[in-house]
Amino acid sequence: MKIKNILSVLLLGVVVFSSCSDFLEETPYNKIVPGSDFYKTYDGITGGVNGLYARLRKLYITEAFMNVCESETDITIWPQSQGRQPVNASTGYVRDLWNACYININQCNEVIYALNNYEITDLSSDMRKRYLGEARFIRALLYSHLVKQWGDIPLKLTPTVNADTHANRTSEADVWKVIIEDFEYAKDNLPKSYAKVTEYGRVTCYAAMHELCKSLLTCRREDPVALKIALDYAERIINSGQFDMNTNTYNLWSMDYVRNNREVIFPVCYSKDNLLNGDGNQAHMYFVADYTRYHGGMIRSLAYGRPWIRCKPTLYAYGLYNAKRSDGKTGSADGRAKNFFQWEFNKNTNTTYTEFVYNHLTNKVEQQVIPRPAGKPFAGGENRSMICFPWYCLDSYSSEEITAIKKEIRGLWPIWVYLPENMMATVEATGGIESPSNPYDSSQPDAKWPSNTKFNDIFFYPYLRKHLDPTRPEVNYAEGTRDVFVSRLADTYLLAAEAALLLGGDANKEKAVNYVNVVRERAATNSENKPAMIITKEQLDLEFLLDERGRELIGEMHRWYDLKRFGKLTERMTKLHNKIWYYEPAYQYEEYMEKRPYPRDFLMSISNPEDFQNDSRYGN
Incomplete structure (x- = not known):
């Protein structure tokens, strides 16, 4: 046999x-x-x-x-x-x-x-x-x-x-x-759907429409008839009433919503039964950086994942979430910058952690402990140990922008704040990091960078949290049970926009903008920032759409295909x-x-x- x-x-x-x-x-x-x-x-x-x-x-x-x-x-x-x-x-x-x-x-x-x-x-x-x-x-x-x-x-x-x-x-x-x-x-x-809960994960006609849409956009991209069919399939999914966009891009990836997620069109399901799960879903490891490498208050945990260091977001990826706002305000309006990445960390050892850091207020190296002293407000709570600011990754900043970043980091002192690697040269050229040999000057409080300024490297960086699986029995357990979202509604909206944009004409351009804005509005940090996420017809072209697919679908196994399909x-x-x-x-x-x-x-x-x-x- x-x-x-x-x-x-x-x-x-x-x-x-x-x-x-x-x-x-x-x-x-x-x-x-x-x-x-x-x-x-x-x-x-x-x-x-x-x-x-x-x-x-x-x-x-x-x-x-x-x-x-x-x-x-x-x-x-x-x-x-x-x-x-x-x-x-x-x-x-x-x-x-x-x-x-x-x-x-x-x-x-x-x-x-x-x-x-x-x-x-x-x-x-x-x-x-x-x-x-x-x-x-x-x-x-x-x-x-x-x-x-x-x-x-x-x-x-x-x-x-x-x-x-x-x-x-x-x-x-x-x-x-x-x-x-x-x-x-x-x-x-x-069928359009299955009546039995036990049949969740089986293919529906809408999953087939989604793949047909993507296939036609790939192999018959220059054919207007095929593009109309592709758009029709995407719109039938959108208007079917079978699917909804999750209201929150953080909850979209919570294990609590894996089997209760109306955004998912077709998943590959994993089981809690080890006998049926085979090698399990091990993607929870691939994107995780070594958050334990430098800070003595950090140990491996289910919440932060098992470090495997296989796949790191690029500077270009981090920068996608730092696009200038349409309302002229500062700060990113795009909540995906924080909801898709693990960028903040709390001390998770069982004992008090002690470190020695340069204190700009006393001009001395002093002992700091975590948990922080009671009664003092600290961003993220008394156990906050590290924060990453990956969105500060541009090649250059104005003096006003540099000052604003310095103040933001100082406001978090003594929490370690990590900047992307390419910021090293900028920091060095704009005062360097404060230390006993490069002391703080109260007459020029923003002349130098606070002593809690750190930099990402090949081992530690803000990493994608989409595949994390904190439901595993222990932190080094490789066989995860998270389902894989092969297709979801946000992707369908962006495919519909792609087909409409390729068809051309004002009416189709308006459709494309509306479909992209559905995805972007959902991604806003809060309701007040939704207007800042809206784009106009003048802003939308295939380059913007390709970037938007990167912002929304990073880490979901689409990118190589997207780049190739877009030429x-x-x-x-x-x-x-x-x-x-x-x-x-x-x-x-x-x-x-x-x-x-x-x-x-x-x-x-x-x-x-x-x-x-x-x-x-x-x-x-």
């Missing part, structure tokens, strides 16, 4: 893992021999369809998936230079994505074949169509990742049974045709070089990198590798 399953994997040009037990033994319906009678029963085919959802956990969100979809874009980057080399045909995470997609596609094909060809006991015609819709949606979703990453790929629409080492290369355009056909079938045959991937990775990289990378981004190299293991497993030649700069 296991040998036949392994052959099925090999036939797709996928490298068999050193241990296949996780794949083969995950659930009973993953042990099916092609051609067996298992799928000829209602329970069997139901288990087969359910298994397709379970297998999506092998993709959403693995470290490989994060690396190819989010890391090394204009808004997130690998924070350390050690060992970071350009992608090539042997890159592990490129191979792992290829493997995960094709293994799952073969299971989809098994289920689809059974539904199309077998007499299945007690399966009604309507349920057969629904199951087909679910299986074809998942297959299309997997193929959409493959075609966006690689372009031309092997297209398998039937289950692999016998050994065949020849791989047929299918053009990108033909792959997209199949993807759209599968999504359209799902749209036409899936901006190479341009931004080169022009924004100094705003992206925190170190000089081992390579410069080039246009050929917009298509991933076919994995070397795949090329070695087929008899016709010459049909899948990589760009010579990748190697074969």
Whole structure:
């Protein structure tokens, strides 16, 4: 039984893992021999369809998936230079994505074949169509990742049974045709919703519409007819009454709202049952910086996450939340700057923490303790230890702006206040940090920077909190249970705006602005700041929309695809070089990198590798 399953994997040009037990033994319906009678029963085919959802956990969100979809874009980057080399045909995470997609596609094909060809006991015609819709949606979703990453790929629409080492290369355009056909079938045959709470997480017709909209915006971007269809699908979701925008961008990512969130269109669900959860959702680690590294009052905690230091927001990303306000006031009106990032920290050790810091009031190094003395007001409470101000990341500031930042930091003394790395030169050039050798001058109170001024580095920085999972049993436990939001309504609004903007004309431009403003108004820090978040028709273009997608969807595995769809991937990775990289990378981004190299293991497993030649700069 296991040998036949392994052959099925090999036939797709996928490298068999050193241990296949996780794949083969995950659930009973993953042990099916092609051609067996298992799928000829209602329970069997139901288990087969359910298994397709379970297998999506092998993709959403693995470290490989994060690396190819989010890391090394204009808004997130690998924070350390050690060992970071350009992608090539042997890159592990490129191979792992290829493997995960094709293994799952073969299971989809098994289920689809059974539904199309077998007499299945007690399966009604309507349920057969629904199951087909679910299986074809998942297959299309997997193929959409493959075609966006690689372009031309092997297209398998039937289950692999016998050994065949020849791989047929299918053009990108033909792959997209199949993807759209599968999504359209799902749209036409899936319900709007499911009555049972236990069926939460199953695909609906609206999930199919969302993916159809995105697919048409990707592969038929210049076709006005396709753009009208894409806009129609997005608007049908928006006007369906099935979904609502969460009123608060902080609560949107609270674990309390994971299963009670009407903004979510399609999630990949995880379980609290360890026996069903596999490796769990480990994305809670990827974005977390080492908040324990420098401050002695900090230890690892469930609230702040397990530090893994894999994906760091870029200076460009931080700066997106610091756009000038339309009302002329100071300070960011965009609440996502604080709601999407972990930027403030409280001492979490069980004992009093003591530190010695330069006190500008006495011109001495003095002892400070946390918890702070009773009766004195401190921002964030008596245990506040660190605050990050990532939005202060511009290349230059006026003297008035510098003074305002100094006063803000001084007002928080002695709490450590972290600024982005690029502010080091600015601080040095505008008085430096106060110390016994660079003392405070009461006659010029804003001449120097307060002694609590610190700087981010490769280990510590304000990090994304969207994937944090404080419900794990203990802080080092890797197998998280947070669901992954594959699609949500805010994304749909922005896709609708994209389609309308591409169609052109005043009426469509007005639509696009209104859709973007729905997302931006929700993001305001408070009701008073909502007017400052509103944009006009004159402000909206594709560059602004691409930035807005970055502000709203950072860390949700969309960015690499967004940059490529907008035709901006190479341009931004080169022009924004100094705003992206925190170190000089081992390579410069080039246009050929917009298509991933076919994995070397795949090329070695087929008899016709010459049909899948990589760009010579990748190697074969």
